[in-house]
Amino acid sequence: MDSVGRVNARVLTGLLVPADAERPLSLRAVADTAAAISDLLGGVLLDNAEAWNLGRGVSASVYWAEDRAGLPVNDRLSVLATRLGIVDRTFHAAARGDALLLGTTRQGRDVDVPGAVAMAADRCGYPVAPVTSPAPVLAGAALTRHAGYQNPVQPGDRSGRGPTHE
Numbered sequence: 001m002d003s004v005g006r007v008n009a010r011v012l013t014g015l016l017v018p019a020d021a022e023r024p025l026s027l028r029a030v031a032d033t034a035a036a037i038s039d040l041l042g043g044v045l046l047d048n049a050e051a052w053n054l055g056r057g058v059s060a061s062v063y064w065a066e067d068r069a070g071l072p073v074n075d076r077l078s079v080l081a082t083r084l085g086i087v088d089r090t091f092h093a094a095a096r097g098d099a100l101l102l103g104t105t106r107q108g109r110d111v112d113v114p115g116a117v118a119m120a121a122d123r124c125g126y127p128v129a130p131v132t133s134p135a136p137v138l139a140g141a142a143l144t145r146h147a148g149y150q151n152p153v154q155p156g157d158r159s160g161r162g163p164t165h166e
Contacts, residue, residue, distance in 0.1 A: 013029055014037075020072070027131040044065035046065070047066040058116055060101050060103055061104040062099050079124050080117075083124050
């Protein structure tokens with residue numbers, strides 16, 4: 001917990017696979033909480049994560065909306081799943097709405113999405129945009145950087161320091 005009493009969640013990197021083909025796949029920083037994952041997916045109630053064993057000790061999990069029936073088909077998720085060896089017809093029929101892929105440990109703990117998943121997406125012809133952070137994560141990082149920030153040396157300043165904020 002931090003000094004205000006909030007729980008500090010780990011930040012993970014996941015692969016967001018939007019159902020809208022106009023939006024690129026992207027690596028996204030997300031807090032390891034159901035609320036943060038739900039917010040990333042548009043505020044939906046989350047279904048139980050679908051677990052994929054990708055072989056060689058690599059596993060991934062898929063987070064998506066609990067009620068997907070009215071959501072658009074996510075063809076890219078289905079193609080990516082096939083590329084990764086997931087040929088479950090039930091899964092493919094349910095591939096609707098945006099999805100977030102994370103890695104998973106043998107104990108079921110979420111971790112960063114395996115690099116093999118992003119590589120498979122690229123091999124499917126779906127370039128993956130670099131990591132982007134949600135606003136709270138960016139704000140926290142900016143505050144941390146600002147706290148230790150030193151202004152650069154200014155021309156003509158012989159003190160070895162930049163201007164101060166006095």
